[in-house]
Amino acid sequence: MKNFGFTISTGRSINLDEIREENISKLLEMVPSYKWCIGCGGCTATCSAGAFTNFNIRKIHNSFVRGQYQGLDKELQQCMLCGKCLLVCPRGVNTRSLIVNMRRILAGVEANTFKGKEVIQ
Amino acid sequence: MKSISIIGAGPAGIEAASILAQQGIAVTLFEKSSSAMKNVADKTFLFPDFAAASDIVEAMNKKLLNSNITLHCDTEIVALEREGKTSWKLTDAKGMSYYSDLVLIATGYTPFDAHRKEELGYGIYNGVVTSLDMEKMIRYDKIVNSLGEKPRRVVFLQCVGSRDEKSGNHYCSKICCVTAVKQAIELKRCLPDTEAYVFYMDLRMWGQHFEELYRQAQQEYGIRFVRGRISEASGTFDGRVQIKAEDTLMGLPLRMTTDLLVLMVGMEASEGTRCLGKACGIGGEYGFVQSKDPHLNDTATDQEGIFVCGTCKRPMSINDSINDARSAAVTILQAIQ
Numbered sequence: 001m002k003n004f005g006f007t008i009s010t011g012r013s014i015n016l017d018e019i020r021e022e023n024i025s026k027l028l029e030m031v032p033s034y035k036w037c038i039g040c041g042g043c044t045a046t047c048s049a050g051a052f053t054n055f056n057i058r059k060i061h062n063s064f065v066r067g068q069y070q071g072l073d074k075e076l077q078q079c080m081l082c083g084k085c086l087l088v089c090p091r092g093v094n095t096r097s098l099i100v101n102m103r104r105i106l107a108g109v110e111a112n113t114f115k116g117k118e119v120i121q
Numbered sequence: 122m123k124s125i126s127i128i129g130a131g132p133a134g135i136e137a138a139s140i141l142a143q144q145g146i147a148v149t150l151f152e153k154s155s156s157a158m159k160n161v162a163d164k165t166f167l168f169p170d171f172a173a174a175s176d177i178v179e180a181m182n183k184k185l186l187n188s189n190i191t192l193h194c195d196t197e198i199v200a201l202e203r204e205g206k207t208s209w210k211l212t213d214a215k216g217m218s219y220y221s222d223l224v225l226i227a228t229g230y231t232p233f234d235a236h237r238k239e240e241l242g243y244g245i246y247n248g249v250v251t252s253l254d255m256e257k258m259i260r261y262d263k264i265v266n267s268l269g270e271k272p273r274r275v276v277f278l279q280c281v282g283s284r285d286e287k288s289g290n291h292y293c294s295k296i297c298c299v300t301a302v303k304q305a306i307e308l309k310r311c312l313p314d315t316e317a318y319v320f321y322m323d324l325r326m327w328g329q330h331f332e333e334l335y336r337q338a339q340q341e342y343g344i345r346f347v348r349g350r351i352s353e354a355s356g357t358f359d360g361r362v363q364i365k366a367e368d369t370l371m372g373l374p375l376r377m378t379t380d381l382l383v384l385m386v387g388m389e390a391s392e393g394t395r396c397l398g399k400a401c402g403i404g405g406e407y408g409f410v411q412s413k414d415p416h417l418n419d420t421a422t423d424q425e426g427i428f429v430c431g432t433c434k435r436p437m438s439i440n441d442s443i444n445d446a447r448s449a450a451v452t453i454l455q456a457i458q
């Protein structure tokens with residue numbers, strides 16, 4: 001399995017008191033269908049990018065909503081926006097729009113243009 | 122005396138007919154198949170206690186032996202309309218009409234057609250079967266792979282056609298989680314050396330003894346549970362089935378080959394349920410029929426003279442369907458007093 005050198009590094013524990021809620025609310029506002037996600041992993045199982053690398057889309061969006069942003073932006077670059085995940089999701093989550101909007105928000109976080117307390121280390 | 126018709130001779134329709142008949146009330150029961158209890162007779166052993174389905178069928182058929190019950194088999198009711206102010210007209214597929222003051226709809230469910238989930242390969246790869254096919258294999262004690270040999274590994278997949286946007290069914294079918302656990306145990310009893318895996322999104326062990334059955338599956342039978350939805354299945358050159366999922370607890374994609382992939386199909390409203398619900402104006406979500414009130418009046422409907430019970434309302438187990446039918450019988454007794 002080839003690894004392009006990016007990995008998501010989540011913290012050793014999740015402290016929900018410290019995560020920046022606005023990022024999550026913003027994402028859910030942009031992609032309301034994500035509220036239906038039940039974390040079944042269907043998207044990861046079918047993902048074209050995940051077939052060749054350790055890219056894991058389910059882990060990425062789960063990390064996002066748990067405030068674990070580190071490395072996500074680079075990781076997301078591996079997605080080809082092919083939309084296969086969209087076809088299998090049992091909950092009808094618009095995963096492609098989810099990816100595009102996570103990228104947008106993360107770009108804001110990186111550039112420090114996003115309002116609110118900075119939490120990325 | 123008011124006349125009463127019951128449509129559907131499954132556990133619900135028969136139970137209601139029998140309770141009313143015991144009270145000295147004459148009922149006419151219509152069944153589209155050539156015999157009653159078809160949707161139980163296609164199972165072998167039932168959850169939660171492995172009771173023989175044939176015993177339950179026999180016991181229910183015995184309840185029909187009451188002179189107050191007139192059973193018309195091979196009679197599919199296809200239309201239901203008001204006749205005058207207080208009566209209903211039922212028409213069967215052959216064009217015969219019947220008139221009745223009160224009608225109890227007990228037209229039940231139909232199993233989800235697994236062909237609709239093309240990505241899972243049912244009807245394409247011989248190693249992909251449904252839970253109903255599995256019931257048959259258990260009945261004849263002949264659990265075999267696509268080559269007719271003893272399988273080394275069997276994978277059960279939950280939520281096929283239920284909880285699925287793509288199938289148009291958001292609801293949970295309730296019976297398939299425990300059925301997978303039950304069938305995996307039956308598999309291990311038949312073939313102790315065969316590996317059994319259950320792939321689930323959530324395990325819903327809501328009924329009495331269900332959770333215990335799950336524990337037993339883990340403890341006594343070594344059945345393995347993987348949390349992840351299988352997104353695709355494909356055939357291999359040697360007649361096996363390759364599946365793709367994510368092991369979501371590990372956070373890693375998972376691939377494996379299996380001799381049999383068993384699709385745990387859900388319950389949908391039967392055609393009779395869809396058609397009659399619509400015809401008399403009580404059609405509800407997903408083609409099921411809708412009662413007046415889910416808490417306080419779950420067997421009457423918004424249409425005077427129309428009552429509903431069993432799985433024509435929503436997925437239920439046999440005991441819940443029977444209890445619901447008893448409740449409908451009481452509601453009908455009150456209505457005719």
Ligand SMILES: Cc1cc2nc3c(=O)[nH]c(=O)nc-3n(C[C@H](O)[C@H](O)[C@H](O)COP(=O)(O)OP(=O)(O)OC[C@H]3O[C@@H](n4cnc5c(N)ncnc54)[C@H](O)[C@@H]3O)c2cc1C
Nearest residue numbers: 129131132133153160167168198229230393431432438439
């Ligand atoms: C794979 C699977 C396994 C299951 N295993 C179990 C188990 O182990 N234990 C358990 O408790 N439950 C089990 N169930 C559920 C069980 O089958 C139902 O709870 C039960 O059959 C519901 O009874 P019912 O009378 O509501 O409906 P049904 O059994 O569906 O009966 C409805 C009847 O109405 C008839 N009908 C339909 N339309 C018309 C019409 N237009 N005119 C005349 N007649 C009509 C049908 O032919 C049928 O005979 C299982 C279900 C599935 C899918």
Ligand code: SF4
Nearest residue numbers: 037040041042043089
């Ligand atoms: S397939 Fe859909 S529901 Fe399942 S984890 Fe992915 S986005 Fe969530």
Ligand code: SF4
Nearest residue numbers: 047079080082083085
């Ligand atoms: S759109 Fe991206 S995440 Fe979805 S299957 Fe394609 S590569 Fe994978």
Ligand code: SF4
Nearest residue numbers: 280283293294297298
């Ligand atoms: S009972 Fe289990 S398998 Fe069936 S739809 Fe509900 S969660 Fe899925």
